[in-house]
Amino acid sequence: MKKCEKTELTISKILEAAMNEFGRNGYAGGTVNNICNAGINKGLIYHNFAGKDDIYLACLKQSSERLINYLEQQDRIENLESYLAARMDFFHNYPNEAHIFFEALLTSPHHLSDSVTPILSEFNILNEKIYNQALDSLTLRNGVSRNDALSYFHLMQVMLNGYFSSPVFQNTDLSEKIKKHEMIVPKLLDFMLYGIAKGEN
């Protein structure tokens, strides 16, 4: 095997173990030693990464890229319903990515915020784009401004991400329904859109 290939393989092995560790235990709760216990030599980790923070940020970056990739591959992504459904799908199928992304979004460690912000901003830009597209195809009911609706969408995002990527959600009615493909997203979205739009959506 070529050298560069080996290095790449090593790095991806480390990242995989790290995703598991941080996905399970979060940034503060996760340890480099645990990553080693997945069968990777410690020195090798520090040969490829500058330190714990560096590994964590790589995981966050990978989570973000996978999420955005996943979303952009979807058909009809400009449709808010398929967009949100895809997002929930992703968080449901990739719990480690979900947890890492979510923790960074809500409670990332203070000393890392400068590094975390740019990673998260790509997702924010995509969101903004989709939300504006969705708003273009809606007629808002009286008393609802475009800004109101945007705020509303942002809150919706926290709600969906947070709820469906969190442990609390496991073993709830909603979780079961989604597993059984009695998909409730359309219904929820219907409730929400019905709240701001004119007429039937």
Added chain:
Amino acid sequence: MKKCEKTELTISKILEAAMNEFGRNGYAGGTVNNICNAGINKGLIYHNFAGKDDIYLACLKQSSERLINYLEQQDRIENLESYLAARMDFFHNYPNEAHIFFEALLTSPHHLSDSVTPILSEFNILNEKIYNQALDSLTLRNGVSRNDALSYFHLMQVMLNGYFSSPVFQNTDLSEKIKKHEMIVPKLLDFMLYGIAKGEN
């Protein structure tokens, strides 16, 4: 000063420092040493508490009690709008309590879940009561079941708690509006209720 008074004062001092520490850094990120650095002797902490977990659970319990207390003191608590507004108010004014409560709700450490659950359940009971009361005074629009509406309310809760208790929220438009008392809650709630109820709410 009386002995029992001193002990009480000591405990409340420890708790205050601990609330700061866990509120800032979360359970895994918070350390007993940092609590000591607030001017409390370490031995004294362990004289009054069994360990880090014990301190943390006391903080969580205090957060929960303060939240529930705050909510129950409100006028017209049975009204969903004032209820949610009060909740957001609380989280906004008590960021440490908010963060601790929120972390426990979403990502409490695995080994503590048995101790955390009963503390959180009081809040859940209160919620359930309010939600049902609110539903009694609403006529749901066609195709929306009572269960749907309850799920919807629960999601709303995560959304509001999560969003308004998280660092991401700081320095956002919404945050500014709330600080300036251009309270946006009624509007949000209106959107939400309009999504499930028949006619104008």
Added chain:
DNA sequence: GTGCTTATTGACTGGAAAGTCAATAAGTTA
């Protein structure tokens, strides 16, 4: 005050964590 209990102190321990390093194995280039 005397004897007793409890509060308080700070130095201490053991272990686990992040991070280092010299030595070796394995590719790479000439």
Added chain:
DNA sequence: TAACTTATTGACTTTCCAGTCAATAAGCAC
């Protein structure tokens, strides 16, 4: 193949953290 560079190893150091403990100070009951 020889010289060189990079990957890999495991033992090592340092730092930090949870938790302990013997000694002292302070309230309390008589």
